[in-house]
Amino acid sequence: MGLSKMLKAISNPNRLEVIEALSQGEKNVEGIVQATDMTFANASQHLQVMKNNNIVKTRKDGHYVYYSLVSDEFLALHQHITKYAVKEIAELARMVNWQREASDSQNSVSFEELEQMITEQNVLLLDVRPAEEFESGHITGAISIPMDVLISSLKDFAKDSELVAYCRGPFCMLADEAVKLLKDLGYRVRRLDGSYPEWKIRQLQS
Amino acid sequence: MGLSKMLKAISNPNRLEVIEALSQGEKNVEGIVQATDMTFANASQHLQVMKNNNIVKTRKDGHYVYYSLVSDEFLALHQHITKYAVKEIAELARMVNWQREASDSQNSVSFEELEQMITEQNVLLLDVRPAEEFESGHITGAISIPMDVLISSLKDFAKDSELVAYCRGPFCMLADEAVKLLKDLGYRVRRLDGSYPEWKIRQLQS
């Protein structure tokens, strides 16, 4: 049956990592390899499986083959599944909430609050993902401060505006680290209770 | 990873059939066997897999072990996945729309229309699933007319009220058959564009 094939195609830890990576935007095989610690050939084979099952599509440019998720509908489905996992699969719920004091309401900001803050112009929205991911798509108004840049150059932000950091999704800890770091420096900073791909789906639905 | 385990547990054709069956209500192993043409031991083993992965839960009563879906949250997730499949997986879309002229708007009724018709009291809502499935849960106001009863006894309905038939879900053809049969007898009859489990989730959300 076609549904079971599709589900098989996404029910492998490596391929789920690929999907998470591609949720941030298209990547070539090298990019996938870096995001997942698979070998090159192995990554390529998994990508073939996903292509044959309509999970991803490809675009050729010079030497490179760029992979991306097949549709926004699929991205939305993947987020439904992930949300279920974070809420209902005990093991994952624990992992996500593990060392994240940030997820209490004191330290996290909802999309609604963020929109409010943006219209009021008193927020600096930090995208702490790698620069390439920012370039292939980000929340409107965000600035790119990849974690390594934040750590090494310790940029100065205006102390009077509030900071909000976000990253890849519920399993991404970068934003939490950024919050911790900046808090210690005396900034007013919170984590976005959401991520770029979730924001993207929200935009499509409104 | 826990998410891939959960997805593996639902990405098998037999287990998907089990989930579809349990979407209609709890069943013992014998009931699953009848709904899926697996052998007894095989069904039991698949049920163990689903139990160990928090897809189903059990209740013991005398000799029997009754299985049911673990939560309404899971039922909702399964429906999201199914809806995606029907819309986006070409092969399935074709299958469902195959010989279903019923799915054009002339021959199908949305939940909203149905609610309207029910308040206006001029509809006879026919549940054409097996009697046990009706008993373990049905759309409020429906009457149970299993397909075999409909065919053999050819019940007389009031010719002045409109008939609406429903069954298990998008892959269930019983309601289409009922529509065809009753149409030939001169009734005004349409198929519900939805099913009992979808109605159940709607109720929970409102």
Added chain:
DNA sequence: ATCATATTCAATAAATATATTGAATTATTG
């Protein structure tokens, strides 16, 4: 207790999925 019935368990064989290796393609650049 003994028996019958519903379900689970254990052992097996066959099929499928996965990671690794190295060779084969394909497109670009000089």
Added chain:
DNA sequence: CAATAATTCAATATATTTATTGAATATGAT
């Protein structure tokens, strides 16, 4: 057109999944 770089393909070994068979439990009835 040769050289290079990115990707895919093919072959293989290992691990996992699946269905089948028959035996083992557990529960209720006689």
